[in-house]
Amino acid sequence: MPYLTRHWLLVLTLLCCSALVRAEDYQQLSVIPQAGPYTLGEQWQYVEDPTGRLAFSQIRQLPDAQWQWNNRPDVNFGYRQSAIWLRLTLHNPLPVARSWYLRIGNPLLDEVDVFLNGLHIQSGDQRPFKQRPNFHRQVLVPIELAAEASQDIYLRIASQGSLHLDASLLTPKQLMNDEQRVLLLQGGFFGAMLVMLLYNLLLTVLVRQRVYLNYCAFVLCFALYQWAQLGFGFQWLWPDSLWWQQRSFIVFAALSALFACLFTWDALQIRQMSRGFRVVGRGLIALCLLALLLGLLMPYQLALLSSFAVVGLCTVCAVIFALRRWLQGHAPAKLFALGWGVLVIATFLHVLSGSGVLPIAGGTLVFQQIGALLEVVIFAYALSSRIRQAEVTKQRAQKALIRQEKQQREQQAHTLALQRSLNEQLEQRIRERTQALEQTLQELSSANQRLARLSREDGLTGLYNRQAFNEFLLQAWHQAERYKNPLAVLIMDMDHFKQINDQHGHLAGDTCLRQVAELIKNSLRQSDICARYGGEEFIALLPNTDVTAAELLAERIRLNVQSHPGAWDGQTIALSLSLGVSAITPHSHSMTATELIDRADRALYQAKAAGRNRVVRASL
DSSP states (O other): OHHHHHHHHHHHHHHHHHHTOOBTTBOEEEOOGGGOOEEESTTOEEEEESSSOOOHHHHHTSOGGGOEEOOSSSEEEEEOSSEEEEEEEEEOOSSSOEEEEEEEOOTTOSEEEEEETTEEEEESTTSOGGGSSSSSSSEEEEEEEOTTOEEEEEEEEEOSSEEEEOEEEEOHHHHHHHHHHHHHHHHHHHHHHHHHHHHHHHHHHHHOOHHHHHHHHHHHHHHHHHHHHTTHIIIIIOTTOHHHHHHHHHHHHHHHHHHHHHHHHHHTTGGGSOHHHHHHHHHHHHHHHHHHHHHHHSOHHHHHHHHHHHHHHHHHHHHHHHHHHHHTTOTTHHHHHHHHHHHHHHHHHHHHHHTTSSSOHHHHHHHHHHHHHHHHHHHHHHHHHHHHHHHHHHHHHHHHHHHHHHHHHHHHHHHHHHHHHHHHHHHHHHHHHHHHHHHHHHHHHHHHHHHHHHHHBOTTTOSBOHHHHHHHHHHHHHHHHHHTOOEEEEEEEETTHHHHHHHHOHHHHHHHHHHHHHHHHHHSOTTOEEEEEETTEEEEEEETOOHHHHHHHHHHHHHHHHTSOEEETTEEEOOOEEEEEEEEOGGGSOOOHHHHHHHHHHHHHHHHHTTSSSEEEOOO
């Protein structure tokens, strides 16, 4: 029990002494494992070597007055061409020897030289990785402190980049625990970046839109940028390529900015913005390509500062673009503004720490990773929202199409109903018009028939007129000639018709004409044709009738007329006919139809000359 009490009293005493180590005349740092790990910042003294050519032997001979205390919690000299020498004395107050590790926390330092116990350890990213005392991304220097002994440590750093380091002193156990914590955090960071990369690659394959491919390229390049900045690239990928180790940081930064600009161009639809924003967007893409070219060809420090300027300008402009699109009503723009804003702040703090304005470089680096991870997650969410919004828009469009289709169907049904109604009305009108037309056609046909009949009939007697008779005669003649049948003609004339008109008037004469026409028609056969030949003359065409039969028929007509006197105004009017008969078989004679009529007409005159009221056969 007394031993434990004395032990803890010794520990407390040493802790107090280590807290008071900053004395002008006392340059030792007493270290014990229980108080570790130690962050070495204000414990360093430094000397600047503007030429970078001073040797370790020359540095050791410098008087203490030339050494200055570092008044910062870290060692940060910004961008200088000088070499910086640092010194520190460690003291082990314990009665036993202890092992420690000095960890230099900036993997991008070009040259790191450590001098202790007569050893010269060379490291830095412009020296082959195999020269390092440990296979580690950072410079790890093993230190053995003997019991109750002191150890001077001299450190020389030179770099074309930022001259800053975050040095710490740890026991092997503390180093292992801290490494596990750091690797766990870095594994989580790069694992999250890998998940985002694979997820968006899958979206790129499924959606086939350029914005997702640009986002994947941005995530990949930014992850490689962090990989190079943390020293993992030099440790695992290009340990023997010193030129690429120095340039990879700039190249991946420029590529990250380039694909970030391309991603922003598509995601925020900058092509739909005003001409000024489009010009600025294309200008930023050109600047990123220029920074990429400078990173490969120009001196390192100039290329590095140019890349910082381009990256900073791109991120600030991206925030401005996002805010502008947000004000224009572009819904995803607020997420992009938030994501770019986080990355802008993180990158700004990182650049300030690298320039020596801010003291805690390691903290700002972690903050940049956190900001980048938040930005990647926000962008992934924004892209997912884009897909979701596209799906919602698609669903809305589908619903709109369904509604439109329904309206079109209803309109089509209404149109069809209207068309059916119009068709029915049209059909009804057509039927009505057709019926009217048919009726009109029937009336016209009847009128035509009446007209044709009137044109072929005698208006007074109702018999055929002379023109119609001539047509029938021609047809009957050809038929008789073809079939070698006889054909007969009767020409009849009313006796004393002029006296009837003179004594009883023309109306009485017309009545007698109609009566005689009716008697003649009734005396003929169905196949015979009877016509009014002119005035009081009638003519009959007797097909398939020889002269004997024709003469008998003529006599019957004469007797029929004679036996039916006319009546007018209470008076009886005697009626009689004189008839001329002519018959012939057309094929047996060279006689024509006209000659047949002439012969019958001459026979009629013979009957009149013989005293009227008689039948006379034409002589051959």
